[in-house]
Amino acid sequence: MKAFSCRVCGNALYFENSLCVSCGTALGYSRNEHEIVPVDEDGRYVDRQGLVWHVCANLNLSGCTWLATVEGGQCFSCDLTRTRPADDDLEGLSQYPVAESAKRRLVVELDARGLPITTRDEDPEQGLCFDMLSSVEENVVIGHADGVITIDLAEGDDAHRVKVQSELDEPYRTMLGHLRHEVGHYFESVLVRGDERMNTCRELFGDESKDYQAEIDRHYSEGPPEDWQESYISTYATMHPFEDFAETFAHWMHISDTVETARAYGLTTVDPSAFTLFSDLVTGVWIPLSTALNQINRAMGSDDLYPFVIPPPVLDKLDFVAALARDPHPVPA
Known part of the structure; x- marks a missing residue:
């Protein structure tokens, strides 16, 4: 998450703000601009192309601060x-x-x-x-x-x-x-489509054709393998290859967003895009950063921010997920 500021007065904003607490300007999030922008007294924002946007109809229902294309309509996220x-x-x-x-x-x-x-x-x-x-x-x-x-x-x-x-x-x-x-x-x-991606995915995460319900039953009756920490990010990931992929994907997002947020707020100066392999970002930036953040949480009497250990096989899985994101256009199966 990037750091936002009010376009009117420059005050720092949170992503969830619908109002600048410094100058009182009403706000909305523009998905097109990836920015929090000021809206007028009628809840409208006119962008650089002259298009008129409107505060989402769900502002008071769900606290949505996003802008919609139609007056009285929902934004993309609410849709x-x-x-x-x-x-x-x-x-x-x-x-x-x-x-x-x-x-x-x-x-x-x-x-x-x-x-x-x-x-x-x-x-x-x-x-x-x-x-x-x-x-x-x-x-x-x-x-x-x-x-x-x-x-x-x-x-x-x-x-x-x-x-x-x-x-x-x-x-x-x-x-x-x-x-x-x-x-x-x-x-x-x-x-994950096409022979090359499917084959690599199976090599890393296992055979996805395993009976899902049977694997769930096994997991909850027997628990994870004794040596699960050597190859998996969590015990839940050991349940089935589908769950291993989803857990790895979630941790790729956890790490990516936290590192970028830390950079936006000056906690690190490293540009995540400078790393060819995501695993290098994990070992070079994320592990020392998360260790520091865990210690900060402990200093406040809270639980660790990131209570996980990342073994080498999980680094390979993270690299696979990150590569999918860099090239999200699979060859049809």
Whole structure:
């Protein structure tokens, strides 16, 4: 995430700001410009080409600060949401802004990496969309299938999320983490095509044709292999090659965004694009940076920011994912 500032007064802004706390200017996020821009009293912004943009209709519903092409319409990020809580589901609606905020950050990250987002309108069968479901009255399973990412809005409640994290003995669990993991499944289905990519993917992550349900049952009955730390980023990654890829994709996004944010705020001066191999960025920048950030968190009495150890085989997996992002145009299978 880049560092933003108010175009009117120069005050530092957070990505979520809809108002500059210094000068009071109303704001909106322009996806086209990748900038937070001032809007007028009618919620309008006129860009350099003379196009008129409007504050998203969901500003008061989900806290969306993005700009839409049509007055009273939704922005690109909100359009990706296929299902949201009903108007009478007060608990689900109270949790909804957390998920939408994380999704907006996810879209910015995907845009920054040049990863293509094909919408459901463009591809009704495989296009990307999100079902933001409330588990108040039904069981919701977080997952991905044919471009549809399902999110349990209860994960936006800190107490619930920490409870589940403790029950599953996970070192890390966040809404943004869920989205990065699930979109990893989507991009594996979109980008890993053609014999060369498929073969390399199988060499690194394993045979994806393994029975998925059988592997899930095995994982939860037997647990991870004793030596899992030597080849995997997490115990969840040991469940199935699909999950190993998605976990690796999520960590590629964790690392990329955190390093770039650290650079934007002066914590490091290294340009991530200067590294040919992502693994060199990990060993040369990320490991010392995350070690320092972990110690800062401990100084505040908090848990480690990045409670993971990256073994050499995972570095190879990260390089594969990063290479897909650099060339997101696969040869058809």
